[in-house]
Amino acid sequence: MSLAAATPLVLAGSGKMGGAMLAGWLDMGLDPAGVTVIDPGPPPEIANLISQKGIRLEASAPDDVTAAVLLVAVKPQMMGDVLPALRPVVGSETVVVSIAAGTTIATLSVGLGTDNVVRSIPNTPAQVGRGMTVAVATCDVGRAQRAVVTDLLSAVGKVGWVEDEELIDAATGVSGSGPAYVFFLVEALAEAGRAAGLDADLAMTLARQTVTGAGELLHRSDLDAATLRQNVTSPGGTTAAALNVLMAEEGGLAGLMREAVAAATKRSRELAG
Numbered sequence: 694m695s696l697a698a699a700t701p702l703v704l705a706g707s708g709k710m711g712g713a714m715l716a717g718w719l720d721m722g723l724d725p726a727g728v729t730v731i732d733p734g735p736p737p738e739i740a741n742l743i744s745q746k747g748i749r750l751e752a753s754a755p756d757d758v759t760a761a762v763l764l765v766a767v768k769p770q771m772m773g774d775v776l777p778a779l780r781p782v783v784g785s786e787t788v789v790v791s792i793a794a795g796t797t798i799a800t801l802s803v804g805l806g807t808d809n810v811v812r813s814i815p816n817t818p819a820q821v822g823r824g825m826t827v828a829v830a831t832c833d834v835g836r837a838q839r840a841v842v843t844d845l846l847s848a849v850g851k852v853g854w855v856e857d858e859e860l861i862d863a864a865t866g867v868s869g870s871g872p873a874y875v876f877f878l879v880e881a882l883a884e885a886g887r888a889a890g891l892d893a894d895l896a897m898t899l900a901r902q903t904v905t906g907a908g909e910l911l912h913r914s915d916l917d918a919a920t921l922r923q924n925v926t927s928p929g930g931t932t933a934a935a936l937n938v939l940m941a942e943e944g945g946l947a948g949l950m951r952e953a954v955a956a957a958t959k960r961s962r963e964l965a966g
């Protein structure tokens with residue numbers, strides 16, 4: 694994969710998500726000389742990375758760079774102010790890629806004055822190259838530009854394209870916010886371990902190792918999740934007893950998960966304004 698076609702690359706917002714993607718691209722061989730970061734206050738670790746790599750950092754959009762790709766990674770609530778201020782780096786050949794939850798293609802197009810827009814939703818496992826990004830493009834984004842954007846997003850994990858923008862809200866509820874559900878599962882499992890009498894540190898170690906180990910097994914295995922679950926579950930055994938609780942029709946995990954994803958999807962639509 695060559696990321697050269699993505700340069701000049703302008704990254705607006707180098708916080709948790711934009712910074713993670715920048716680190717991933719550099720690991721994949723993106724030339725730092727081709728990157729400009731626009732951020733009035735990057736977090737310290739990203740500021741260090743930017744200065745170590747000699748990346749150009751600006752507090753606002755410079756007027757001597759026209760981006761091949763402009764990646765917008767600021768908070769959705771800031772878009773009204775930030776988008777018009779980014780216009781100096783947008784040219785007729787620039788493809789804009791937003792990773793903001795909720796912000797619609799229409800808002801991006803109007804704010805930046807271009808229809809050459811990709812709306813996407815990544816997730817924080819991008820920090821370790823194991824992200825999941827779901828994206829939708831306008832029909833103005835040509836085949837070659839779509840390939841460049843695919844390469845850029847693939848550098849930090851898997852990429853899936855959808856044709857219907859509304860599905861980005863649903864993907865936000867599943868994979869965008871999803872890592873938080875898994876981290877909460879670790880917290881809840883550790884708390885249950887403490888309630889069952891385990892020392893707090895041991896309970897947290899058991900919960901972390903169980904979730905990371907199960908995740909790695911799922912990652913490496915050819916088997917699907919249901920089969921891996923069945924492989925743990927002896928008839929009449931301990932797992933079956935626990936799953937009877939988690940899989941209950943009323944108040945079980947599947948129903949709760951549906952509600953959680955629906956709430957996140959609804960919030961993504963609300964963030965559109």
Ligand SMILES: NC(=O)C1=CN([C@@H]2O[C@H](COP(=O)(O)OP(=O)(O)OC[C@H]3O[C@@H](n4cnc5c(N)ncnc54)[C@H](O)[C@@H]3O)[C@@H](O)[C@H]2O)C=CC1
Nearest residue numbers: 706707708709710731732734766767768769792793794815
């Ligand atoms: N954190 C996550 O798990 C995910 C976040 N996102 C989206 O990514 C975007 C960024 O979120 P985070 O990285 O979590 O937020 P963050 O707060 O960590 O980063 C935002 C960055 O924008 C910078 N910024 C503020 N004003 C700016 C301006 N005028 N121009 C350029 N940069 C400016 C801030 O200094 C900060 O470094 C949001 O739109 C969010 O919806 C998408 C998927 C997952």
Ligand SMILES: O=C(O)[C@@H]1CCC=N1
Nearest residue numbers: 793794865869870871
């Ligand atoms: O919570 C949020 O709004 C962002 C978008 C997906 C994950 N974090």
